[in-house]
Structures are given as structure tokens and as C-alpha cells.
Amino acid sequence: MTCTTRLPKPVTDVWDWQLEGLCRGRNSAIFFHPENERGYARVARESKAKEICRSCPVLAQCRAHALRAQEPYGVWGGMGEDERRQIIAATRRRLKIA
């Protein structure tokens, strides 16, 4: 289950960047995997999503949001679920050491 306590407040200024996203209006199935998707199918779908993200004007905001909110699913800011998990885990390890 998604933890909503990490999400920004429901204030439009905080979410306005999403209006500029190139994924807006596109089929969300490009960015979020269907149940039981594995292997090449997943890699191909994620590559397609990341290609869209590469030219998105709000990539930085999207990526920062996804890492801050620890979005568990989908491609956000050109990053897949595993990539975000690795960064979040590395950040936690670094903070424990510091």
C-alpha cells in the first residue's frame, strides 16, 4: 500500500509542474507496468517511457518528487522503480553512517 504521508500538501503550486509533463494525456500503461509483466516486455515498456521523459521539460521536478515521495510504482523523471529503490536505499545507508 502506498504511504501518502510523504506526498506534498494538496496545494496547486506544489503540483503545477505536472501540467507540463509530456506524459500528460498519454496512455498510463506506458509508465506503469501491468500485473505480471516481466523480462523483455518490461524493459521495452520502460525504455519507451524513459524516452518520453528524456525530453520532458519538468523531468527534474518529477524525479525530485518521486524520490521525495518514494513513489513505489512506475517510471517517474526518467527513472524506473528499481533505480529509485537503489537511490533511496543508498541515501538511507549514507544517512545512517553520517
Ligand code: SF4
Ligand atoms: S519526466 Fe516523465 S514521468 Fe515525469 S512528468 Fe515528464 S514525462 Fe511524465
